[in-house]
Amino acid sequence: MKVDAIDRVIKDAIHVMESSKYKIYEISESARNELDALNRELQQVIEETTLTIQQVDKLELDYRRSRIRLTEVSRDFHRFTEEDIRIAYEAATQLQLQLTIYREKEHHLKMRRDDLQKRIRSVERQVERAETLVSQMNVVLEYLSGDLNQVTRMLESAKNRQMLGLKIIMAQEEERKRIAREIHDGLAQTMAHVVLRTEIAERMLSQENLDSVKEELSDLKGQVRDGLEEVRKMIFNLRPMALDDLGLIPTLHKFVQDFEEKSKIRTRFELAGREKRLPSEMEVAVYRLIQEAFSNVLKHAKATYISLTITFQKHMTQIVIKDNGIGFNVEEMESKMITSSHYGLIGMQERIDLLEGKIDIESKKGEGTKITMLIPINPEQREE
Numbered sequence: 112m113k114v115d116a117i118d119r120v121i122k123d124a125i126h127v128m129e130s131s132k133y134k135i136y137e138i139s140e141s142a143r144n145e146l147d148a149l150n151r152e153l154q155q156v157i158e159e160t161t162l163t164i165q166q167v168d169k170l171e172l173d174y175r176r177s178r179i180r181l182t183e184v185s186r187d188f189h190r191f192t193e194e195d196i197r198i199a200y201e202a203a204t205q206l207q208l209q210l211t212i213y214r215e216k217e218h219h220l221k222m223r224r225d226d227l228q229k230r231i232r233s234v235e236r237q238v239e240r241a242e243t244l245v246s247q248m249n250v251v252l253e254y255l256s257g258d259l260n261q262v263t264r265m266l267e268s269a270k271n272r273q274m275l276g277l278k279i280i281m282a283q284e285e286e287r288k289r290i291a292r293e294i295h296d297g298l299a300q301t302m303a304h305v306v307l308r309t310e311i312a313e314r315m316l317s318q319e320n321l322d323s324v325k326e327e328l329s330d331l332k333g334q335v336r337d338g339l340e341e342v343r344k345m346i347f348n349l350r351p352m353a354l355d356d357l358g359l360i361p362t363l364h365k366f367v368q369d370f371e372e373k374s375k376i377r378t379r380f381e382l383a384g385r386e387k388r389l390p391s392e393m394e395v396a397v398y399r400l401i402q403e404a405f406s407n408v409l410k411h412a413k414a415t416y417i418s419l420t421i422t423f424q425k426h427m428t429q430i431v432i433k434d435n436g437i438g439f440n441v442e443e444m445e446s447k448m449i450t451s452s453h454y455g456l457i458g459m460q461e462r463i464d465l466l467e468g469k470i471d472i473e474s475k476k477g478e479g480t481k482i483t484m485l486i487p488i489n490p491e492q493r494e495e
Contacts, residue, residue, distance in 0.1 A: 125252060132248045139241035146234045153227040154307075160220040161311055167217055170210040177203040301338035305331060359394040360386055360421070363401065367419060374409050377416045384423035389488060396462055397430065397486065403459050404432045404482055412436025412480065430484040438474045459484075 181199040184191040308331045354362050364380060371378040389397065401419065408414050414436030422429040444456065456472070459482075463470045466486050474480035 128248055128252055132245060132252070135241050135244050135248070139238055139245065142234050142238045142241060146231065146238060149227055149231050149234060153224065153231065156220055156224045156227060157307060160217065160224060161314075163213060163217045163220055165314075167210065167213045170206060170213055174203065174206040174210050177206050301334055301341065305334055305338070308334070354394055354398060355391065358388050359397060362398060363419070363421075366398075366402065366405075370405055370409075376409070376414060379416075379418040381418070381420045382423075383420065387423055387488075389428070393466065393486070393488070396466055397428070400459055400462055400484060401430065401432070403462075407456070408432075408434045408436060408480075412438075414479070426488050428486045428488060430482075430486070432482045433479065435479045438476045438478050438480055440476060441472055441474050 177199070181196075181203045184195050184199045308327055311327055360382060367378050367380045370376070388394075405417065405419075408417050412434050414434040417432065417434040420429075420431040422431075460470060463484060463486070468484060468486040470485075471483045472480065473483075
């Protein structure tokens with residue numbers, strides 16, 4: 112293929128992608144505006160629901176009192192006249208009618224609140240998909256806009272530095288998006304809800320409704336605990352502190368246990384050989400390899416069982432991960448790895464290469480998958 116022909120193809124591709132990128136960006140902005148409007152409406156509905164609930168509570172109390180009053184005047188004919196009975200009856204009837212109206216209003220507001228929350232989650236997913244596409248297109252455009260000679264070299268070899276740089280940028284963008292999504296969906300939502308519940312508690316406190324205030328504060332304490340637990344999980348995912356304090360094996364025990372609880376996939380972790388501490392950087396790399404493999408099983412394998420076996424040898428560490436999932440054709444997967452949007456296997460291969468190790472993948476459709484990784488503890492001393 113001639114250089115000028117490649118140049119024309121790339122320029123046409125850039126033009127089409129630039130046009131598509133702005134269209135996707137407009138869709139994303141429209142979805143963001145809709146999301147902001149829905150959030151504002153949800154806030155108003157929540158506030159109105161709170162006020163309506165308070166009004167219902169007040170009307171229920173007034174209605175109970177009016178019923179008691181009606182019973183009193185109806186029984187004592189000597190003290191109360193027919194006019195007193197009529198007034199008491201009309202007051203009770205009026206309060207009952209108001210209570211029915213406000214209960215119906217409360218019911219509709221709660222339905223509206225639930226509907227808005229569902230719509231918000233749907234729009235958030237739409238925004239996320241649009242941002243993912245824009246991010247991926249930006250990376251590809253940045254790459255295609257580079258020097259043409261680098262592009263031709265990339266076509267000759269898929270393992271050059273530009274391709275590696277592209278994958279690194281993609282991984283960074285995906286990690287940033289994941290962290291932002293976790294903060295938005297978890298901690299940010301919890302904090303917003305805490306603020307709202309605090310305001311409700313303040314209103315109740317001004318009305319000296321101490322029982323309701325205690326209940327609100329109890330719920331508030333639980334939400335703060337949940338938010339703290341979410342932050343701890345985010346910190347652990349970014350950098351498990353147990354790796355530095357306890358080492359690789361205890362950290363993997365916790366990871367496997369948490370994975371089983373979260374995914375409901377039955378897991379088994381076995382250790383062979385004499386356990387030893389590895390260099391800090393190597394422990395992190397091994398942990399990320401296992402984390403990526405388990406993530407791939409969760410996303411794609413539809414497995415009900417996964418096992419992890421680590422064998423410590425003199426100069427080598429062997430890691431074997433098996434699952435009973437749907438499996439895949441290894442040759443087809445290897446041919447699609449470069450163009451695929453899933454970089455799990457590519458990332459694992461690159462980590463193994465950096466550690467000067469080897470990875471072997473055995474899989475057939477319907478027969479599960481087995482991944483074997485050999486990592487030298489000291490690259491200069493290979494196992495004989």
